[in-house]
Amino acid sequence: MISKRYIFKRLLLLVPVLFGVATLVFSILHLSPGNPATVVAGQQASAEEIRQVEQRLGLNDPVWVQYGRFMLDAVQLNLGESWVIRKGEPVTSVLRWKFPITLELAVLGQIAGIMFGIPIGIVSAIKQDTITDHLSRVGALSGISIPIFWSGPLVILLFSVSLGWFPTSGRLTQRAYEGGAPQTTGALLVDSLLEGNIIMFIDAAWHLFLPAMVIGIYSMALISRMMRSSMLEVVRQDYIRTAHAKGQGRKITLLKHGLRNALIPVVTVIGIQFGSLLGGAVLTETVFNIRGIGMLLVDAITDGDYPIIQGTVLLFALVFTMVNLIVDLTYSYLDPRIEQ
């Protein structure tokens, strides 16, 4: 059982992490060259117009006042308004509708990675140094080595262009839904289920399959390798030998006694991987033309939309730390000694 004190301690540590990230983002944006007021006012704007924009955005205030205001607003979840991309729209509102798209993609990729990675790792460990093990090793190394920006177009060429099994881009077959996509959570699979629209659910899953698999391949490769080595480590432990000596079958011993202990390092990889999947979503979204938070971030950096950049990075940091917290809590569940 995980103690409340442990959870509270971990939650408390989120405060310095978010403070550190917010400070880092603020400093990096202020060290980057260029005047944001010029970006907002436009390249053709006069000096007077630029001065007015600076005044309106508070860019004329001393830097420490700007820092204090940014931190105070961030604490109140007020991340300001978009300067360029969605001019005047609150950043929280922009992120509210963009983030579920990326999260849906990352979660699907992670599920694919776990669903294939763990069984492949276990089979490789059980059948160590056989042809199955060698094949899985080659597959895993290929998965780790091939970058998304290369595997993505290849997968599109094969499954969409040549075979025509999956769509090349987007999240829905737009013509099929004249009323537009539902906007309950922002995640299409969830929204279509909430509406009881099975056809839309299947359509969304059909569109998301390829991008999720492309993201999942890398995750699967890493998880399967970690699962294999961790399982092989556990197999050599005394308690496994004891279970064998008492007459328990090899596979049952491995799955019943070995798997839980072998999962601890794998859970770490899954947690760290999730952060990478969010980062990888930037590339995947670009390749598959999915307008999630990754593409939003790229656009914001290109256009110099500082509030969007700050909000997106803070959101990524929050999600990453929350995933790490969940990973830590899972450790304690898998091995209660860790809490001590």
Added chain:
Amino acid sequence: MRSTEVATGTGLATAVRRLATAGGAGVVVGLVALAGLTLDGTLRAATETTFAVGALLLGFGVLGWSGSVMAGRGIENMQRYMDTGSDWTETDSRRAMARISGFGVGVMLAGSLATVLL
């Protein structure tokens, strides 16, 4: 009970002294950097850069500190388990990161002081 209090008090005082020393060094370095940057441009640009560099150090230090607290024990155990000890300890890392944070705050203070005073 009493010895714990004394020990805690001593620990806190040491930590505050460590932060203050790093902060003082930060103020001095920040003022020197500010002077150098002002010679090369405007005071406003110099204070902005100095403050931002200080914030960068503070952010890095705070993230490093919390990372050490969160994962330090795990890294120590892993080093012991894998027999790859490198003398890295959670305590040392935490102290180093606290110094960097203090130094960053000092540099930020130098930038702010210049804005207020000049």
